[in-house]
Amino acid sequence: MAVITLNPEMVAGGAPIFIARNEEEQKRIALILSRVLKGMVHDLENGTYIIVKH
Amino acid sequence: MTSSGLNLEEKKRGRDEGIPMNYNLSIGLGMVAGVLARLFMLRVDYRQYPTYPHGMVTHLALGFIAALIGSVLVPAxxxxQFAAVTFLALAAQEFRQVRNMERETLSKLEEAELVPRGLDYIEGIAKTFEARNYLTMATALTVSGLAVASGWWAALVGALFWLIASQFLMKGKVVGDIAEVVPAELHFQGSLLMVDKIFIMNVGLPEMREKILAEGLAVLIKPRDDNGRATLHHVGQRQAILHTAASLLGTKREIGELEFTPLARKNIDTGEIGLFILPVEKDFDCLREIINRVPVLESASRKPLSTLAGRIAAD
Structure with missing residues (x-):
């Protein structure tokens, strides 16, 4: 449903992409988006979080 | 059939054929035994089923009808009175609707469950309700039949037998019979939540990981043999375990908080089930007791060991 990343060069595609300046901001955006979208935050462990609806 | 007409004829027949019992009494005894049987079977239900009083009234009313059908059969x-017998058989068919009624109600309630029962559990409950009406009918039939054939004392013995037998017939296998529950370690490999070696899910946010590690509970459900393994392989059985655990221990799962969803995943090599839950009451012994007492669902039960191929493969 959404992608939150620190590395904009690594992501592309159809889902909305949010670029964060640092890890704190990334976590905050991920938390807010997951609550708004009622999805779950998954960590790809490469500086990118994705939000998935299960 | 008016009762006075029936009594006259019955008294005449009673004298002619040596029937020792008044039929009204046999029907009455059958009905009382049937309703009592249904009442006892309903009481034990409270553990698994919402305790709303209207549901209980519905089932008592249906139990009354089932008892009536059963007790009238022998005198008919x-x-x-073969026309009456045919009608009774038709009426008995209606009890199939009990299963549909329960299935529909529970399926609709399922939408409001954060940890659902699962379709298999619902089917199991619905089947049980249908079967208990047939047990009620059988009780009434036997008691009224015995009353007609041998008198009220035989009817009493029959009633006692069925009341006790129905308690045993209600009890199926439980998870504790097919598997053993042991504590397990909850840990993270990077962002992956693991119960011992079993992968459960990917949790992205570090705060959520900390909360899960601090407050979560994990167990391993080890099947005792290949039959147990095949039964626990069934997703519906695992969902029934999760639902029961979450409803008794509480769960921190909330709308939009998917990280706290209780999950049960299989170790694909050994067939062991790793169960994760974020309970309100964190108590391993209670969780073990709860899991041990979850019924083995009829639709999930598998017995590969009862086949030759299954036994050979198990070696």
Whole structure:
């Protein structure tokens, strides 16, 4: 449903992409988006979080 | 059939054929035994089913009808009232609807469950309700039949037998019979939540990981043999375990908080089930007791060991 990343060069595609300046901001955006979208935050462990609806 | 007409004829027949019992009494005894049987079977239900009083009234009313059908059958046969017997058989068919009724109700309630029962559990409950009406009918039939054939004391013995037998017939296998529950370690490999070696899910946010590690509970459900393994392989059985655990221990799962969803995943090599839950009451012994007492669902039960191929493969 959404992608939150620190590395904009690594992501592309159809889902909305949010670029964060640092890890704190990334976590905050991920938390807010997951609550708004009622999805779950998954960590790809490469500086990118994705939000998935299960 | 008016009761006075029936009584006259019955008294005459009673004298002619040596029937020792008043039919009204046999029907009455059958009905009382049937309703009592249904009442006892309903009481034990409270553990698994919402305790709303209207549901109980519905089932008692249906139990009353089932008992009536069962108790009238033998006198109807004695009087060669075959039309009545046919109608009774038709009425008995209606009890199939009990299963549909329960299935529909529970399926609709399922939408409001954060940890659902699962379709298999619902089907199991619905089947049980249908079967208990047939047990009620059988109780009434036997008691009224015995009353007609041998008198009220035989009817009493029959009633006692069925009341006790129905308690045993209700008890199926439980998870504790097919598997053993042991504590397990909850840990993270990077962002992956693991119960021992079993992968459960990917949790992205570090705060959520900390909360899960601090407050979560994990167990391993080890099947005792290949039958147990095949039964626990069934997703519906695992969902029934999760639902029961979450409803008894509480769960921190909330709308939009998917990280706290209780999950049960299989170790694909050994067939062991790793169960994760974020309970309100964190108590391993209670969780073990709860899991041990979850019924083995009829639709999930598998017995590969009862086949030759299954036994050979198990070696």
């Amino acid at each position: 046969l004695v009087f060669k």
